[in-house]
Amino acid sequence: MSEEQIYESRWDGSADSPDKARVAVDGSPDEQTLRHTGAGGARLLKAALDIQPTDRVFELGCGVARVGRELAPDCAEWHGADISRNMLRVAGERLRGFDNTHLHKLDRTELKGLKDDYFDKAYAVAVLIHLDKEDVLLYLHELARVLKPGGLLYFDTWNLAHEAGWKRWLLEVDHWASSDQSQRKDVSRNQFSVLKEIRLYLEHAGLTDVAVGTESPFLQVIAARQPSPVDLASLRRRVEKHEKEIFYSARWGELFSIVMDLINGRADVDAVLADLERRDDEDSAQFRDYIRAQFKAEK
Amino acid sequence: MSDTERLSYESRWDRSAATPEEALIAVDGSASEAVLKRTGEWNAGQVKAALDLQPTDRVLELGCGVGRIGLELLPHCAEWHGADISNNMLQVAREWLGDSGRVKLHKLDRTELTGLEDDYFDKAYCVAVFIHMDKEDVYLYLRELARVLKPGGRMYFETWNLDDSVGWRRWMMEVNAWAANEQRRRKDVSRNQFTVIDELRLFLEHAGLTEVASFTHSAWLQVVAALEPDADSLEAMRENVEANAGTIRYSEHWNHLFRGVIEVLCGDREMQSLLEELGTREDPETALFRDYLKEQVRRARSLESQ
Secondary structure (H helix, E strand, O other): OOOOOOHHHHHHHHOOOHHHHHHHHHOOOOHHHHHHHHHHHHHHHHHHHOOOOOOEEEEEOOOOOOOHHHHHHHOOEEEEEEOOHHHHHHHHHHOOOOOOEEEEEOOOOOOOOOOOOOEEEEEEOOOHHHOOHHHHHHHHHHHHHHEEEEEEEEEEEEEOOOHHHHHHHHHHHHHHHOOOOOOOOOOOOOOEEOHHHHHHHHHHHOEEEEEEEOOOOEEEEEEEEOOOHHHHHHHHHHHHHHHHHHOOOHHHHHHHHHHHHHHOOOOOHHHHHHHHHOOOOHHHHHHHHHHHHHHHOOO | OOOHHHOOHHHHHHHHOOOHHHHHHHHHOOOOHHHHHHHHHHHHHHHHHHHOOOOOOEEEEEOOOOOOOHHHHHHHOOEEEEEEOOHHHHHHHHHHHOOOOOEEEEEOOOOOOOOOOOOOEEEEEEOOOHHHOOHHHHHHHHHHHHHHEEEEEEEEEEEEEOOOHHHHHHHHHHHHHHHHOOOOOOOOOOOOOEEOHHHHHHHHHHOOEEEEEEEOOOOEEEEEEEEOOOHHHHHHHHHHHHHOHHHHOOOHHHHHHHHHHHHHHOOOOOHHHHHHHHOOOOOHHHHHHHHHHHHHHHHHHHHHHO
16 A cells, blocks of 8 residues: 555554554563563653652553553553554553543544643653654643643653764664655654753743753653742652652663664674673663563574 | 655655746745845855855855855856756756856755765855755765865855744744644655754764854854864864854844744734835845845735736
8 A cells, every 4th residue: 555654554553453562662572571661661650750649640642551551550540642543442451440541542633632731640651752843842732731730741752962862863864864765754753852952842832841861862851830939849859859760870871872882783792791791780680681682582 | 646745855846846937936935036036145145155155166055946046156166066856946057057167966866965076075055955854864964065075175054943933933833734734644745844053063063064153043043064174274264254244144133024924924914014114124134025025925916816
């Protein structure tokens, strides 16, 4: 079919079976892995957003509810929205038994049907990385709309100013440079930002920047809708206290950069693994397992 | 096929330049050759000053279109080369400038300066071109421009500045158009895209280019960069740009005038009210905007009466 891929059909195509949907979300090969990575995501969000049992929580781009499945037991309501009906079908199955969850099918860059001032917390993980900048801004406006005044938002996107972020972007650039360019770029390809740009979006969307993590290939942003000065100060103190649970460390960024070098053939997998064996930090251990699985298993 | 959204970058511009008249309008919205000549002179003045153009220089324009700027620069350099993705645009450029002797036109097929030699040009520039491109292409072209420049060579380019109130306003035209669209097709392949100076600095650095100077206080980011300049020549380039800053940069007044145009385009303001504001002021910027706008009005009326 030569039909043009739009954002919706792109993700529906990646999720036309539950197995494919899971892999498209974060590469998890089975439900057990998905639960595991979902739990990691949920821990980060609980720390970033201080999720309370009374909170109404919203996820933009929820996919198969990888994270929502793990957050639903700990909040009053969990809502997930996605452009792909196929993703939502899988999400619905995974959320069976939770009567505090709601799924919303999106048709366009708009949170249609979602009420103003409804949510205490909102987040978007590994979603804005796939969007054109027009859509990033429009969704931030919409997220500000559905958040209560004082509500909190967490999101991440690719950080072009970080060494590993730049290397990740070069994969996109090289891919395009070596394609025959008779077709347009992938509608869901990875796109990248610098912090200044994100700050402009926040400001114009009526969101206040609470804290930002910039030490890794991901820009991680915590923002609030119209917080009072007192609230903002206490939000910042809280984030500072939980910094390590929320923001990827500089070491994590370094390890990501090494993975990029492996992909580009600029590093030797055995040498990298040997080095990681000698380290005992948690990030090194996590990457050691990941690198083994990705770069050694296929041999 | 009427679905413009599916077009590649090349066919997008070929269609906009299907006739010489359409080509003129596609270049900068000028509704007549006379006005196009004046905007060309204006941009050529900026380029000349930014690059300190010399009679011995070999110059490359990326995205030359109909050769609007090249026509003005040709008398002031040794060789002028224009590269463009659109055959139809180049056709018009060929009529205007010829394609022999000191002029050479290059048809591009992709984000690559295919057929252009390494280390060949003293100067290169690119005006109102990066504004239409995805970031991947902007960066790839900067790398290519670095390749074809001689060491010590200089380049000038501009693109949309998101970190400016008028630049932001201009971007909101794109955002609002998309928000109002039914979104069953992709965004226009040649729509206007925007950036901030931090991002351009990353591109320059990774493309091996040194920032000589940049102007960041208008809707346009204007950048002068050099390939591996030695310390003395970098210093001299900076002094030159500073001495010519008044000619190179879009002034606060220009930005104000452009804001007026955006307001008219968005329907927030009547064209008549803007023309009245411009009145009979004879400073060159106001005069250029006034003539540009009057020509638009004249063309719109003649289209209506047809």
